[in-house]
Amino acid sequence: xxxxxxxxxxxxxxxxxxxxxxxxxxxxxxxxxxxxxxxxxxxxxxxxxxxxxxxxxxxxxxxxxxxxxxxxxxxxxxxxxxxxxxxxxxxxxxxxxxxxxxxxxxxxxxxxxxxxxxxxxxxxxxxxxxxxxxxxxxxxxxxxxxxxxxxxxxxxxxxxxxxx
Amino acid sequence: xxxxxxxxxxxxxxxxxxxxxxxxxxxxxxxxxxxxxxxxxxxxxxxxxxxxxxxxxxxxxxxxxxxxxxxxxxxxxxxxxxxxxxxxxxxxxxxxxxxxxxxxxxxxxxxxxxxxxxxxxxxxxxxx
Numbered sequence: 371x372x373x374x375x376x377x378x379x380x381x382x383x384x385x386x387x388x389x390x391x392x393x394x395x396x397x398x399x400x401x402x403x404x405x406x407x408x409x410x411x412x413x414x415x416x417x418x419x420x421x422x423x424x425x426x427x428x429x430x431x432x433x434x435x436x437x438x439x440x441x442x443x444x445x446x447x448x449x450x451x452x453x454x455x456x457x458x459x460x461x462x463x464x465x466x467x468x469x470x471x472x473x474x475x476x477x478x479x480x481x482x483x484x485x486x487x488x489x490x491x492x493x494x495x496x497x498x499x500x501x502x503x504x505x506x507x508x509x510x511x512x513x514x515x516x517x518x519x520x521x522x523x524x525x526x527x528x529x530x531x532x533x534x
Numbered sequence: 535x536x537x538x539x540x541x542x543x544x545x546x547x548x549x550x551x552x553x554x555x556x557x558x559x560x561x562x563x564x565x566x567x568x569x570x571x572x573x574x575x576x577x578x579x580x581x582x583x584x585x586x587x588x589x590x591x592x593x594x595x596x597x598x599x600x601x602x603x604x605x606x607x608x609x610x611x612x613x614x615x616x617x618x619x620x621x622x623x624x625x626x627x628x629x630x631x632x633x634x635x636x637x638x639x640x641x642x643x644x645x646x647x648x649x650x651x652x653x654x655x656x657x658x659x660x661x662x
Contacts, residue, residue, distance in 0.1 A: 454548065464547070478623055
């Protein structure tokens with residue numbers, strides 16, 4: 371007979387402020403490897419994340435929350451074009467697809483670099499929101515970590531939002 | 535390794551194009567690339583036969599890569615065709631599960647063209 375209480379819950383991994391360097395590294399690596407572009411980190415970004423395109427990948431399991439990647443439509447198109455080496459990256463559907471994949475890879479790369487997350491944290495498929503006029507309601511308590519990178523004089527924002 | 539017919543399975547059209555480009559940069563002589571957006575679509579392509587290589591994402595809607603891989607085991611048309619899984623997950627357990635289910639290798643996104651070459655070219659040599 372199968373035990374109904376056999377499987378143990380995975381360990382809960384607590385938010386660690388030290389992850390910022392890891393998130394920065396994960397993002398820079400993804401842009402460098404997949405978009406063939408070395409983005410500079412902006413250590414003192416002005417204001418909150420903004421832009422008309424936001425990709426989101428959910429985290430579930432030992433770490434619950436999401437990773438988001440937000441930028442202007444212009445930069446989303448540019449990133450798609452860089453990923454495809456100039457081949458048909460100019461339409462908005464392709465740009466959203468590219469942004470979703472970049473977000474997915476940043477989340478996966480971050481997860482791979484945090485050794486405690488590997489087996490206990492799952493990623494959702496990416497979702498992309500178009501439009502700048504929205505606010506995100508996050509179940510409290512939560513912690514947010516934001517990394518800003520620069521492409522074509524504009525910021526690209528990567529955020530890790532963790533439910534505690 | 536000439537005139538290869540390759541199936542690329544990923545829910546992202548951008549990723550399918552990137553994978554195709556990486557395969558060509560790795561020096562593979564590809565005559566035809568078939569694309570599928572999920573495992574169910576991919577099974578229909580496999581059924582048509584004569585594939586030389588399958589690359590499949592793991593995390594996809596409708597039918598994910600692991601389910602697709604398991605379904606391939608029962609298909610005559612998939613016999614001897616090397617399957618390489620592509621994943622963003624850092625989970626060793628999922629990679630082990632894929633390899634146990636018959637995958638011949640895996641690539642972790644993000645990847646470089648050199649990594650694609652290292653992982654795929656030996657598989658094609660081995661399948662000939």
